[in-house]
Amino acid sequence: MIDTTYSRKEIRKEIFALILPIIMENVFQVSASLVTVAMIGRLSPLDISAQGIVMRITETLNSLFRGVAIGSTVYIAKAYGAKSMDQCFKVFKQTLISAVPMAILFGSVLFALPTQFLRILTDSSELLTVGAGYMRLTVMGLPFVAIMALVTSAFQGHSNTKTPMMIAMLVNISNIVLGYILIFGVGGIGGFGIYGAAAALTMAQAIGAITGLVLLFKGPYKVFSAEQLKEKIFHYDWKCIKDVYSTGIPAAIENFFWQFSAIIMSRAILTYGEVSFSAYQIGLQAESISGMATFGFGVAATTLSAKAIGMRDANLFRSYFKEDVWLCTVISIFTSLSLILMPGIFMSMMTNNADIQKIGIVYVFIMGFIQIPQNLSGILSKTLLASGYKNTPMIVSFVGIWLIRIPLALLVTYVLKWDVFFIWLCIALDQIARFIINICIMKRKKVLQTAVR
Template sequence: MSIKKEIKEILILALPAVGEMFLYMIVWIIDTMMVGQYGGKDCVSAVGLSSEIVYTFSNIFISMGLAVSITSFIARKLGAEDCDAAKAYSINGIFIGIFIAIPVAVLLFIFPHRILLIAGAQGNVLSMGTDFIRIVSIGIVFSIIMNILNAILRAHENTKTPMIVAAIVIFVNILLDWILIFGKLGFPPLGVKGSAIATMIAQITGFIFILFYYKRFKVLSIKITDIFKIKMKIIADIIKLAIPASLQEAAFDISRLISIFMIMRLGTVSFAANQITTTIESTSIMPGWGFAIAATIMAGRMVGAKSYKSAKRYTNIAAIFAVAIMSTMSILFLTIPHLLMRAFIKDADVIAVGILCLMIASIEQPFMAIGIVYGGGLKGSGNTITPFIISTISSWFIRLPLMYLVIYVLKLGVVAVWLVTAIQWSFEGCMMYIYFRKEINKLAIKGDGSFV
């Protein structure tokens, strides 16, 4: 296969995925902007902290665990031209998603106040955050199942439909944000509550659309009654692969959440600056995740077809694009940080701290791109244990100890925290690249006795 065709295939898969991630990031950015303009740093802190908690639960159990496992299995089965097995893994994956989604939503609905207290939230941030989590938890069931259905589509090399779903979700969310946060069209201004209601309704809308798509286009001819056709061996396979992926995300997200708890104790100025910087940086991360999805799909397909050289080439191509895009974002972080921060908040103190954080964040972008994409390639090839080990080391043995050192011992503040994350991502990027190459060579030797 020519390199041009491989590049074209990667772009066909990655660009809609990048578009999908970018759309979700747009709504997060606009949401942060709107609550910031409405209520200042307290509202930004409440929505920021609450969103981190909600999406940490969602990512650990679904987005980076179960969804990755399902995509990997289905892609490999389709690569081996075993459509019946692909359907069986899809059906059982949906069942597991429903089984997990409900208790997660119940937990967030019942205990938001206690969770936020543990996070160190106080006063207005605590009361507003409690309302936000409780409202959003109603929609998280629909969001989680929607993510599973999207993962199945991606395994079929359909990344366009999830992007369309994202566009619908974002349109509904932003429109309702404007109406409910500020009190337009006769509605009372609800501030943080309005943001939460908008998010909940948007998630339900996206779920309804994806269900309609499955029914209209008969994806794998899956019917609602098929969800109850449970096969314990397949469930065990999915969970076995999902657990390391979930633990990897848990290692990263929980360490990140603990980091946020530490930063919260530095005060609302530091926390708001950190949250806005994280939001801005996320616009850079989205292209990386899009190309990581493409790497997961194509590495899975090629490993399923026992074409190991192709798996390596596709992942390398995805990494090159991710590094190029995220390095370009680094330049923007260095050259126009004030303009970027000013779009979110008017508080001069927050802007001053955020500018320094954003400039340091520019260092980690290429390393982050490498880590995300080659981690995706490892998962697509069926190895979720190695990414988990690497992420655990970088999060718990590099990030947290260094953060404790700079915050509590050296008392250097939030700017130094971003230097710590740059060190973390430099390590993780290098390790993911090295171990992806080792994994593909191991599979090739096992399959045909050759190195790739």
């Protein structure tokens, strides 16, 4: 085991080299989402709600691929830290040839049976009709979502976050331009409304996936060589796949907990009416504005922790963690204050509906108070995951979501019949509980002292 001393300046420089492109990537992603939400927000509450319920379904599947990508990132970063370049490619290839067929299968099922899945969320015939059409278009992009997630994992595992940023720029610019044209129409040609938004998203995802695959093997930032493509592509190494998925599946299940809870929460919020649900959807987007500045710290925790473990450097592992936490805390203070002090500004950016703004402002205000514990909890869980505690983040999420958030929200909605405001409080309580639990686990397991052996 290596035990080298590192200066804080060196560590901070390396962290910023990773997170700044991620922050910029999030800026573009959130900007595109805000523009899309703003465009759809000019349509009807029915269209906004249709997009929201479909997103709950598709994001459940997207979370699977993001989870698998986390497993891929961990093993690629460990191989990169150990300077085993062939192993890096092997991990990427095995994950890709196993994940994309799954995406095609799941997408086909949703395309064939959209109404059956959407009935989980709503019984409204109008909402089901609009939502089914929207879903059929969006699920065509699932294979591209899987590819983009794994391309990003390959670059991030090599400590390269600039290229994913450039791909995100391309995807989001494409989505904005195509979205405007297909939603509203141009040059005397009528738009397709909510269906145009779905088509634009799928087309942009295809552009991103193809571009990402090309950049992995060509250009100044390539991480693999063209020679490696000559190897037999569809040769499955089940041990490698098992290793990646044993880390990725718990991460995916953790994401599933969030997505399934979002489905239940969406159904509960829909009982308050489409205006309340629209406010919730737009409030989530407003909250994501502040989150884009801190999301990178979770990625840095995964990549740098795994890299330090691969290098067998205990001091580097601890230095990465401590600096990551410190920088995230400082930035979270500012993002928290922005949500608390300016909720109305955030909501007015995305909708001109006064009723939606009124409800959404309360949501954004409450979420402002949990930014610090929520963001730090992300670092703690990713550090635990990279350290080999594969199931721990999943278990913590289960406790927070299924023992706190969901039971309390259902109690508030269906038994006590309180105002929707109390559902926002249930969400906040869940995040605070998870933060406290993660701290206790880190201390009890002595992760900072035992992760690198």
